[in-house]
Amino acid sequence: MKRKLHIFVLAVLTALLITDRAYAMHISEGILPFNWAAFWFAVALPFVAWGLKRMKALSEADLSFKPLIGLMAAIVFVISLMPIPVPTAGTCSHPGGTAIPAILVGPSISVLVAGVALLIQALFFAHGGLSTWGADVVSMGVMGAFVGLGVFRLLRKMNAGLGVSAFFAGLFSDWAIYFTTSVELASGIRGDEPFWPLFSKILIAFVPTQLPLGVVEGAMTAGMVTLLYKRRADLLVKLGVIKQEQAGGAV
Numbered sequence: 369m370k371r372k373l374h375i376f377v378l379a380v381l382t383a384l385l386i387t388d389r390a391y392a393m394h395i396s397e398g399i400l401p402f403n404w405a406a407f408w409f410a411v412a413l414p415f416v417a418w419g420l421k422r423m424k425a426l427s428e429a430d431l432s433f434k435p436l437i438g439l440m441a442a443i444v445f446v447i448s449l450m451p452i453p454v455p456t457a458g459t460c461s462h463p464g465g466t467a468i469p470a471i472l473v474g475p476s477i478s479v480l481v482a483g484v485a486l487l488i489q490a491l492f493f494a495h496g497g498l499s500t501w502g503a504d505v506v507s508m509g510v511m512g513a514f515v516g517l518g519v520f521r522l523l524r525k526m527n528a529g530l531g532v533s534a535f536f537a538g539l540f541s542d543w544a545i546y547f548t549t550s551v552e553l554a555s556g557i558r559g560d561e562p563f564w565p566l567f568s569k570i571l572i573a574f575v576p577t578q579l580p581l582g583v584v585e586g587a588m589t590a591g592m593v594t595l596l597y598k599r600r601a602d603l604l605v606k607l608g609v610i611k612q613e614q615a616g617g618a619v
Contacts, residue, residue, distance in 0.1 A: 394448075394486065394489075394495060394496035394497075394500065394504040394507075394508065394549075395496060395497070395500040395503050395504055395507075395549065395552060395553065396496065396497055396500065397490075397496070397497025397498065397499055397500060398497065398499065399497075399500060399553065399556065399557065400499065400500050400503060400552070400553075400556040400557070401556055401557075402499075404503075404552070404555060404556040405499045405500060405502065405503065405556075406502075407502075408500075408502035408503035408505075408506050408552065409501070409502030410502070411502065411506050411510075412479075412483070412501075412502040412503075412505035412506050412509070412510065413502070415476070415479045415505070415506075415509065415510050416479060416480055416483045416505065416509075418476045418479070419476040419477055419478075419479045419480025419481075419483070420480060421476075422474065422476040422477060422480075423437060423477060423480060426473075426477075433473075436472075436473065437469075437473065437477060437480075437481065440468065440469035440472065440473060440477070440478075440481050441469075441481035441484055441485060443465060443468060443469070443592075444464075444465040444466060444468070444469060444478075444481050444482055444485045445484075445485040445488065445489070446465075447462075447463045447464070447465030447468075447585075447588065448462055448463065448464055448465050448482075448485060448486075448489070448508065449462070449489060449493070449495065450462050450463060451495070461546065461574055461577035461578050461581055462581070463542060463581060463584060463585040463588065464482075464508045464512040464541060464542055464545045464585065465512075465585070465588075466478045466479075466481075466482050466508055466509060466512035466513045466516060466541060466545075467512060467513070467516030467517070467520070467534075467537045467538045467541035467542075467585070467589045468538070468588075468589050468592050468593070469481055469513070470512070470513035470514070470516045470517040470520075470537075470541070471516065471517060471520050471534060471537060471589070471593060471609060472593075472596075472604075472607055472609060473607065474517075475510075475513040475514050475517050478509065478512070478513035478517075479505065479509035479510055479513055480509075482505060482508050482509030482512070482513070483501075483505045483509055486501055486504045486505060486508065486509075487501060503549075503552045503556075506548065506552070507545050507546075507548035507549045507552060508545050511541075511544045511545055511547075511548040512541045512542070512544060512545045513541070515540055515541050515544035516537040516538065516540065516541030516544075516589070517537065519533075519536050519537045519539075519540045519541070520533045520534060520536075520537035523536060523537075530593060530594060530597055530610065531590045531593065531594045532590070534586075534589045534590040534592075534593035534594070535586040535587065535589060535590035536586060537586075537589055538582075538585040538586035538587070538588060538589025538590065539582045539583060539585065539586035540582075541585070541589075542578065542581060542582040542585040542586070543578065543582050546571070546574045546578045547571065549574075550567055550570040550571040550574065551567060553570050554566045554567035554570055593609075597610070601615040602615065
């Protein structure tokens with residue numbers, strides 16, 4: 369299974385790298401004024417630091433954890449590099465992918481891998497920007513991870529199936545990312561204008577692409593989790609996603 373996942377990641381990366389033009393961005397460079405860019409950096413950095421601390425602790429306890437984090441980072445990098453431009457919002461729609469690592473390795477690690485993916489995209493692919501890195505980490509990393517994991521755990525407590533819980537985790541994680549992005553954009557570019565009318569316009573601009581993309585991300589999240597359940601249920605037990613007695617049950 370691990371080999372198949374590696375082949376999938378490499379294939380998608382190759383397809384992306386040979387594309388003639390790239391239109392993708394998160395919040396593009398220069399969109400946010402300095403004070404707002406600095407504010408979102410201040411919000412994002414403690415979460416990234418928490419992720420680094422958590423990764424160090426888990427890696428010391430289990431040497432196999434770092435390769436898993438690397439695989440999660442590759443998955444988030446690839447998924448979030450699939451854009452649909454939304455010119456009216458000054459950014460683009462794309463899956464976030466952070467619900468998957470949030471479910472499997474926890475939200476702090478998910479924020480960390482999102483931060484790494486966003487930094488590489490800003491530096492080498494002109495997707496997003498360095499000044500807006502903090503805002504993008506907050507929307508895609510923090511909100512995407514915590515909302516996704518929260519929905520997943522809530523549904524599991526309600527005895528929903530593993531696949532159903534993962535689907536809605538991906539769905540609401542995706543929508544939370546774009547809700548937060550709308551807040552960030554409206555706050556930063558509104559000037560003297562009132563916040564709510566601009567926020568509503570930006571949010572509505574995302575709707576035509578993000579509603580169906582949320583469903584796609586839900587399907588991807590459910591597919592990944594159920595694939596692991598069918599092939600490596602022991603790994604899900606080890607990661608605390610399911611209990612030992614659930615390893616042989618229905619998804």
